[in-house]
Amino acid sequence: MSTDRHPLGIIKNLGEKTIRGLDDQITGDLILPDNEQYDDARDVWNGLINRYPAVIVRALDSDDVAAAINFAREQNLTLSIRGGAHHQAGEAIVDNGVVIDLAAFDHIDIDAEEQIANIGPGTQTKEVIKTTQAHGLATPTGSAGCVGMGGTTLGGGIGWLRRKHGLSVDSLRSMEVVTADGTAHTASENQNADLFWALRGGGGQFGIVTNFEFELYDVGPLIGGLITFYPADAARTVLETYSEFTEPEAMSSIVNYGEVPAVPPIPESQQGEPAIGIIGCYAGNPETAMDAFAPLREITEPLIDATEPMAYTALHEMGTLMHPWGRKYINRSVFVDELTEQILELVITQTDTAPGEMDGVGIWSMGGAIDDDSETAYAWRDKSYLILIEAAWEDHDNPAHIEWAHETEQRFREVGGEGAYAGYAGVEEGEWEQWERKIFDDNYDRLRTLKARYDPAGIFDHGLSVTPKTE
Known part of the structure; x- marks a missing residue:
């Protein structure tokens, strides 16, 4: 096996100085293939998936996220985002590339009077439900408590409140997101509205969300x-x-x-x-x-x-x-x-x-x-x-x-x-023809246009990514 097609070979080719430079830029942990935490850090929910990334960054804040994105772009490495690690196709982990682990983004801040919640993408659904239910409130989530809020929300979010309150994306007020150039943005109906549209159902192919602001509803207990x-x-x-x-x-x-x-x-x-x-x-x-x-x-x-x-x-x-x-x-x-x-x-x-x-x-x-x-x-x-x-x-x-x-x-x-x-x-x-339209239907062309605007180089490419539209 060629060394540049194996995680350890990629690390060797990058060189100690390059790896140390990334480590110096982040406050979170940098996990490499020879680290004892590596196997746990690459583990995902679906036992069918067994992938070996070159670098895993356990980000603690938006600056860490930006540093990891910039590193992947500059080194021409494939990037994946690990939130709850629950995606059926294993999109949280990528072979020979960079994984940004968002587990530390597990905050849940409730304003019960205004019925608003700020929630991190690494938070598990069960923690969101437990915390909001303490106030007799809930927001639409996935149907199982073990899924992460990031992935399930960005894909749409089909759960037990769907017919009463809609999908997870329908209750989003705003998001904080770091795009492919390492820049942080607020996406809402009033700020970067096109990005807000794309993130709500377009998945994690336009940036890395570091905070979701949700509407809450009277539900339960x-x-x-x-x-x-x-x-x-x-x-x-x-x-x-x-x-x-x-x-x-x-x-x-x-x-x-x-x-x-x-x-x-x-x-x-x-x-x-x-x-x-x-x-x-x-x-x-x-x-x-x-x-x-x-x-x-x-x-x-x-x-x-x-x-x-x-x-x-x-x-x-x-x-x-x-x-x-x-x-x-x-x-x-x-x-x-x-x-x-x-x-x-x-x-x-x-x-x-x-x-x-x-x-x-x-x-x-x-x-x-x-x-x-x-x-x-x-x-x-x-x-x-x-x-x-x-x-x-x-x-x-x-x-x-x-x-x-x-x-x-x-x-x-x-x-x-x-x-x-x-x-x-x-x-x-990989056997589907035109799978993009099967998922995105009439929204496909607009998503391609926005992909070209926010991620023209395809930094956030994965199994459900669209191809940037070219003139």
Whole structure:
């Protein structure tokens, strides 16, 4: 192996003086391949990802971020941003390049009276929820407590408040961001409005956000929690009924066909059983929620019905337990307007023929507040459902699960599935044609124009980056 294609070889080629120069410019830690912290620092949530960066900068402030960006640009090294390290395709870590670790940006500052929160990109969702819930408040986040706020927000942010309050990007008031030239900016509707537009759904390809300012809403501490599982042989009936009862806007829900997850409050004796389950959040009066949930709890005799008023935090804890760190994952997705017979049939047949017990297909209700006009780079707002294809496994048979996920996605596209959600895109396999338009749709050309303005050299290139537009 050529030394310039190996992390240690890259460090050798850079030279001690260059590395020392970077170390002198930052207040955070500089981690190199021979450092005992290296393996922990390059570890990510998805066990399928195993990459070896040359340099890891654990930034403590915006100056550290700027220094690391300038270093990567000057040395012509690929750059990645590690927030929660939870991106399915492993975009937090790059081979032979520079990783900027934002774990220290974990601040949460609440103004309960004004209902505003300033949150760091390295903060985990569970900490945001816990802190805001102490005031009876919340902002839209991802659906699991273990994800970082940076990545999930910049991609859109689909969570349990989506139909009531929209996506994470819809609650953003402003951001502090360091762009490719190492300059810090404020992005809001009144300052750098085009950058503000691009960051809200365009992902981390225009700069590194060091602070998010969010709107907060009255939520909880108790919400209506829907947790009902039916036998697998009732899948068709459950799916048909589900498509008729996704209102009101206060209710966001998911129906998953696969197996009963190994999480509380589900009894251990029933965990792992083949089943179809409906999990939902009613972001309003918990008692009113029981009436809204009733049609989805009475489809047939349930295996499990743990539906009750519950803490808002509990749903996110379930998401964390269902997707543990280190397991292997491939997620793919499409959007659909309606749940046709063909769509429902594919949910069943593709799950039944999946290679692993943890592989399955889920349907997420969209619409509601997501449909509201919003000047952001997030596309596909008018779609009613997100179809999520998830393969999860712990053995070494990677190809079988990857091929199943790819084939399943293609089959849904053949019957009307469109687009993809950036967080569930699976583009690391590199076989998509025109994947950029599948994620960004009509926003693609404008994003290319802004990429040319803010990152013409492609410093922030990763699997979901657009190509800068040239004249």
